[in-house]
Amino acid sequence: MAKEKINNEQEQVEEKEVTETTAQEQNETAEQDAKSEKAEASKKDKKSKKEKPEDKIEALGKELQEIRDKHIRLQAEFDNYRKRTMREKMDLVKTGGETVIVNILPVIDDFERALMAFSEIDDKDPLKEGILLIYSKFQDFLKQNGIAEINALEKDFDTDLHEAVTKIPAPKEELKGKVVDVIQKGYLMNEKVIRFSKVVIGE
Numbered sequence: 001m002a003k004e005k006i007n008n009e010q011e012q013v014e015e016k017e018v019t020e021t022t023a024q025e026q027n028e029t030a031e032q033d034a035k036s037e038k039a040e041a042s043k044k045d046k047k048s049k050k051e052k053p054e055d056k057i058e059a060l061g062k063e064l065q066e067i068r069d070k071h072i073r074l075q076a077e078f079d080n081y082r083k084r085t086m087r088e089k090m091d092l093v094k095t096g097g098e099t100v101i102v103n104i105l106p107v108i109d110d111f112e113r114a115l116m117a118f119s120e121i122d123d124k125d126p127l128k129e130g131i132l133l134i135y136s137k138f139q140d141f142l143k144q145n146g147i148a149e150i151n152a153l154e155k156d157f158d159t160d161l162h163e164a165v166t167k168i169p170a171p172k173e174e175l176k177g178k179v180v181d182v183i184q185k186g187y188l189m190n191e192k193v194i195r196f197s198k199v200v201i202g203e
Helices: 002-095 098-117 126-144
Strands: 147-149 162-168 179-184 187-189 192-195 197-202
Touching: 098 126, 098 187, 098 192, 126 147, 162 179
Parallel strands: 162 197
Antiparallel strands: 147 187, 179 197, 187 192
């Protein structure tokens, strides 16, 4: 019994020693693994430190290129906007009084009809003189505002300038397809038609 007890104790001691040895070996292995991991991490850090400035330069280069592109686009957009607004402003200046002028044109027509009615009256007649004076002032006003009469009589019919009211047989062969009579005068304002000439075409 005593021998068995001793043997058991001896076995327990041996097992304990084996366990301690195994634990120690495991600790040593763990320490070695930790050291190797630290070494690898430090290598990676060194590599990343070496690579970082290059990456930063590349990223900054890309960012600078994007900013340049944005700047060029914005500059082009602003330039187009400036040109467009200038053009619109010029058009407004040119055609700003178009509505007023168009409304005055019927008054000019009435003056011309009155002058036709006074054609048989002596030029020294005070009434005729007064109408001629007012008519000439209207004509000056139209010229100052860039208004020009469309010369249509005996001209080729042009749909960009004339509006055909009717067709009649041409009094002469050479007047076929041309304007033989003007019912209402047309006008241009700075080369833009503000009223088409109402005409009669010869056929």
